[in-house]
Amino acid sequence: AFPFCRFKHYCSRNRSSNRTKKLKSTSKYIYQTLFLKGENSDIKICALGEEWNLHKIYLCQSGYFSSMFSGSWRESEMDTIELEIPDQNIDVEALQVAFGSLYRDEVLINPSRVIALLAAASMLQLDGLIQQCGETMKETINAKTVCSYYNSAGTYGLDSLKKKCLEWLLNNLMTHQCVELVKELSINLMKQLISSSNLFVMQVEMDVYTALKKWMFLQLVPSWNGSLKDLLNEADVWFSKRKKDFGDGISFLESEPGSAFLAVFRHLRLQYIVSDLASAKIVERDGLIPAEWLSSVYKQQWFAMLRAEQDNDIGPQEINKDELEANSMRCGRKLAKDGDYCWRWTGFNFGFDLLVTYTNRYIIFKRNTLNQPCSGSVSLQPRRNIAFRLRLASFDSSGKLICSRTAGYQILTLEKDQEQVVMNLGSQLLVFPLYICCNFLYTSPEKKTETDGQLDNLES
Structure with missing residues (x-):
């Protein structure tokens, strides 16, 4: 015997199915008869x-x-x-x-x-x-x-679409470089990307400068149609030839063809480029950046070094998000597959030799002073602070974010040779290659005196 309750459910389900079919056929009839044929x-x-x-x-x-x-x-x-x-x-x-x-x-x-x-x-x-x-x-x-x-x-x-596109570009501009994409980036859009603390930088700030140099070359020579691996060399050759056209002391950005790009290059964080000797030499050789900008940055870095050495500046004391976003060092690393990694980013970091380790799904920061050889100076202050934000991300073949993790902005206090776990990935699904991006601030913001404020007003 067929139970009545099941029979009722069966009839109800069939009426629902028939109603759906009828609605679909009605919609199809309206589209074909009224729209495509134009009846009545x-x-x-x-x-x-x-x-x-x-x-x-x-x-x-x-x-x-x-x-x-x-x-x-x-x-x-x-x-x-x-x-x-x-x-x-x-x-x-x-x-x-x-x-x-x-x-x-x-x-x-x-x-x-x-x-x-x-x-x-x-x-x-x-x-x-x-x-x-x-x-x-x-x-x-x-x-x-x-x-x-x-x-x-x-x-x-x-x-919301505009925001989504900007996020995609911040994630992919440096991690998945592409000649055709770089050609399409307008001056205003590139300015937004380069100024952002959310730009996913691979390696160090010098690589942002290099990316800008390639982009400016493509904007000026849009007919160039070579491969990504040849792009930097072609750009260097082209700018080297242009350099001879200008008088001594005139940078490319101060010339007529270069002036359009001044607003973008202003957002480079030059203090983290000139802190590496090889990078500083390349910037000087290229002659793209106005000498005034560089002399100002050299002075700024020299005073920061003296404060760290002689005033015993132990680093940032509190989290100032605006300060971190505007002035932090941007650097990153690509981990091709799961395994054990240990690295440091190049450049003079005010006696703070930071070692970064990825192992067993932990990311660890270590303040190295004595245990390992260091390419730069090392501070022996009992404690040093560092402000940082750590981000991890994986992308699919179209550059879409698959998974991400962030530690948010933090201040870490480390003693000599102390190490600290800054992220435990635990059982979280990880997709490789894995991209790691960090924002760092090694020294505390310089406190402006009343005289400094008056000088700023005079310059304004």
């Missing part, structure tokens, strides 16, 4: 040399047409409307999909067509379609699409 049309829309026989009742779902038909506009009484299309991103195919979306429940968006469709949806004020375009774009951000998506997000007011 009461208005004709003309644009870009094409015509659509549509229905006012459906068009009123669009804010654009709703305003047109509800007011005292002359178009409200017309049965043929010629649309002016001011946006060059809009084409016939995009209008076809946008108009068709008014007659159906779901729209399949082709990522290669999404910008044109977003432009059409924005003009017609189709909020649902705009949102769907934004979600499609977020899911398809990669090296080929990120710049066009970022620009479109700004044009059409998609703030």
